[in-house]
Amino acid sequence: MAEFEVRFDSHPEPIRVPAGTLLVEAARQVGIEIQQPCGGQGRCGRCAVRVESGQVRRRSVLRLSKSDLEAGYALACQTVVEGDAAIVVPPPEAIQRRLTTDHLAPEATVPEGYDAARAQSIRRVAIRLTPPSMDDQTDDWSRLCTALRRETGLERLNPSLDQIRQLGSTLRSSDWRVALTLDTGRDGTARLVRVQPADEAADAPLCGLAIDIGTTTVTVWLVDLLTGRVMRQAGEYNRQIARGEDVISRIIYASKGDGGAELREMVLGTINGLIEAVCKRTKITTGDIVKATVTGNSTMMHLLLGIPAESIRLEPFITPINRLPQLSAIDVGFAMNPAGIVDPLPGVASYVGADITAGVLASELRSSAKLTLFIDVGTNGEIVLGSSEWLVSCACSAGPAFEGAGVVHGMRADTGAIEEVWIDGRTYEPSCRVIGNVAPRGICGSGLISLVAEMFLTGLLDKGGHINQTLATPRVRQGLHGAEYVVAWAAESEGEEDIVIARVDIDNLLRAKAAIYAGFNVLADSVGVPLETAEQVLIGGSFGKYINVEKAVDIGLLPDMPWDRFHFLGNTSVRGAYLALIDSAARDEIDEIASAMTYIELSADNSFYEAFTSALFLPHTDLSRFPSVEAAMT
């Protein structure tokens, strides 16, 4: 096959590749990683590079404007080499590695009345063995089991091969005084995690991890298992973002070639980096971490464990496994004691995963007789309606609009993101609050909600989401994608362009909010209760951290209720993993939650489509559902 020479501006040497090689592939071969937020599907346009010279074939030019093409731009994930070429790779959009380890989240508190001795399944038992002699030649393992039985009554323990290999020298070097770390599992059997000299164990910490793998952000809590206290927490963007911003993009990327292995390495890299960070700050060694609970949506869980996730994406949307068995740290690849236990929490369906079962646990929804709505809008939107008696759930394919994706000037809630907007009703001039108090770079989810609500309430948008082009303001104008509103002029912002919101962005947002609101309705209808009878709305996830309820009600995303019914719980997913880590009864309860939860597949539900269509307006076709908005409009 013909080979051609491709030269990248940021690399000194050209590379020879066969005809037909994708530009992303050629770049990777010289060590240049081009971000592919949509997973290489040519949908997002963020992998655009400039072809300075040479011959390439663009299989798709979606997301590239005419002027982009004239300037030589091409999508690196969709463009193949057909001759020698010189390529300019624009500087990557920085994914700020905002590794935070300083402050504990408010939800990182030990539950009231918690008693580790009673609740914790992990325990460390010090044992003194009678040394062997010519009169007592019992083998090392039986000797240990006998002493353990005498000390604890435990009948049976299965060692791993590695533990057997190390046993003899540990027993002898410790002068036959050892400490065993055991996990008395959910099925009543005990699992041996560690054998160490008793002297060494006396002062040693005994730690666990609660790990939440978000599509966007990974969070790790380091927990002292002896007290239940959260010692440290850390969070960082999931490195997989560079290969797709939403779960669908990642599944597609994972199903191509070694994509699955690559994504697995990426998320392990993120997690292990966080583990090392919390260990460093607390002076804990990874060997002292003996257990981890893991939560995340079903796709994240499958990608972590290298389980093919393709069937999650394809109708009829099936997960390979919702309830994973306990695994060993060495098999999963976590930077902790290799014999440590990794306990993946159970999910319910392809789009209602362990993050939701853990979230429901953390929300304490089950301990209340109140009719409760629980929502977790992260990169996906999942909703649970229920009480101590029953639970129904659904997932809305809202898309990542609320995380800034699918919106031209959208961005994640990072430094430079506009997070709140107020618009003057007479001049139509906006005031913005920007994360980090810097010049704005784009608009994040809460900023978008705020912006659309303000535009609606000031008449810049009509009920259908159309921009009113008759108003006397230079901020409304005709753009590349139709009518648009300028939120920040180029001169005020960090980039070279005006930051705008266009008709197409508003449509995306309307679809996202309509999907969620329709989800509420379908759940309520499925159990025959009016949505408005919900006595509380519990909001988990990163979304809830920044959102302004009033604005969310204004656009018809949240139901119109007295504000005191809304409660923001922070990261309920990691909190649930934490509770399962420190309390075996809580762990059992997550299993019960997963069993009790009825999942409603919206895409198979005709009433969803009707509800969705009705909710595509601001705030809704049926204004009587939003009395407070109606009042504000007049």
Added chain:
Amino acid sequence: MAEFEVRFDSHPEPIRVPAGTLLVEAARQVGIEIQQPCGGQGRCGRCAVRVESGQVRRRSVLRLSKSDLEAGYALACQTVVEGDAAIVVPPPEAIQRRLTTDHLAPEATVPEGYDAARAQSIRRVAIRLTPPSMDDQTDDWSRLCTALRRETGLERLNPSLDQIRQLGSTLRSSDWRVALTLDTGRDGTARLVRVQPADEAADAPLCGLAIDIGTTTVTVWLVDLLTGRVMRQAGEYNRQIARGEDVISRIIYASKGDGGAELREMVLGTINGLIEAVCKRTKITTGDIVKATVTGNSTMMHLLLGIPAESIRLEPFITPINRLPQLSAIDVGFAMNPAGIVDPLPGVASYVGADITAGVLASELRSSAKLTLFIDVGTNGEIVLGSSEWLVSCACSAGPAFEGAGVVHGMRADTGAIEEVWIDGRTYEPSCRVIGNVAPRGICGSGLISLVAEMFLTGLLDKGGHINQTLATPRVRQGLHGAEYVVAWAAESEGEEDIVIARVDIDNLLRAKAAIYAGFNVLADSVGVPLETAEQVLIGGSFGKYINVEKAVDIGLLPDMPWDRFHFLGNTSVRGAYLALIDSAARDEIDEIASAMTYIELSADNSFYEAFTSALFLPHTDLSRFPSVEAAMT
């Protein structure tokens, strides 16, 4: 540190090594493997090389004669480089890789009345699943478990991560019709071994392995689990022989540097070579082998699994573990289905291993009320006395004399070995039977027994084992090691030397036979029965394959009893592993045997030393114990 140049005659390039490097190490670096039958202790003398020129330091010259030293010989395992040197490595003693796969041993028969459907713990179940749909979004794993429960009533199954990873594609590619291979374990739970498309499984074999790891020989039986039939067997020398002929040498070798890993690789190489050989002959693929039972002495079992064995050798002689858990083939390293089950059979003590518990099972000793003596003299000598009611056992540190080691012209029972000797009582001229009918190279164990018995009965030896030097025969003469008897002249033999037996060899043999006979006595005394009341003597192991009972009684190795009480059972160790493989009740019985067996440590037993001393004579101090020999002497 100073470096010197060492040149080996069989390698084109010299090598530079630091001062102090052992010659065996330097040789290994250029790919020359020098055999070290004693494990590098300088005891056996078989690693001797000739130092043609240069400067070396001999840390030990044991086993080298004055003339050897004058000719420049040095023990490669005990000699270090102290200057440039040129070394001649004599051609290695061929360890004939007598891989035998042609004939089934007589003991390779299916037990009478065997019913695989009832006895076999492995089964394959074909299952048809209802495909998922939008109305039934159950995850793949739950779907499988539900169908399995409906089909078999099995409640719970834990998959491995690899099985989960492969499940989705197997289900879909097989159109939701699969066959599960399950092992309904000893504790009542089921273990998933394999999921394959039902069509593929319909005609596929379902195989297991019975593996016996002898110190000298490894034996593998390939078994059809659907019928219990032995399809093929193969045996070969354990490749570890090159690093030590007896278990003590191997333990010492394993405890140095990477010796343990090296020995593990060697025995895995032997076993996997045998597995491939039996598979090739039967056209079975290794993926169809789903279970293996493994037996061997405690040292072999520990070395196979990479468990440090040092404590077996050192007082008070403790094994790290006698009862190993079931393991996965992938963890053990066997060339079979990676998810297949490896079941290491239980041992009793450091020197009474799984080979003996399996042997006792195979001997059917437990199903008889007769007082029975079971002996397995391989590289070690283990003895069991008992009946259906009770079992006592001991191990005699007989040393490998009966396998030809520790005897100057001793060799294994291989082509060229003298295996039987008759001596003319008037001329003292011997007639020999040689394995393979070739010119003799040495004398194997049965040949030695035969030779000593004949020498004793013809007056060439007295009761104390001294060679009678007053007889008129040129075959008795003064040799390097004192008086000796020439069994074969150099002209008749394959080598350049006369094949002789010397006083020192006879002493070794007397010690070996005395240890075993004393073992019999101690066992009988321990339970208060006279040895002579044993109603049968069951002989297992390679030793029993060639031995002549009459000769063994003549030298006082076996007790003097009517010959019809002796039964040769062949390789009882592999037979026991085979029975455990095909019958879960037999597998349970091995556990019961291991529990029931009382182990008597001879080195802590004063009566053993007395019995040993009394047995150091031909046939014994107390001639009344050997009436048939007494009769033959007169």
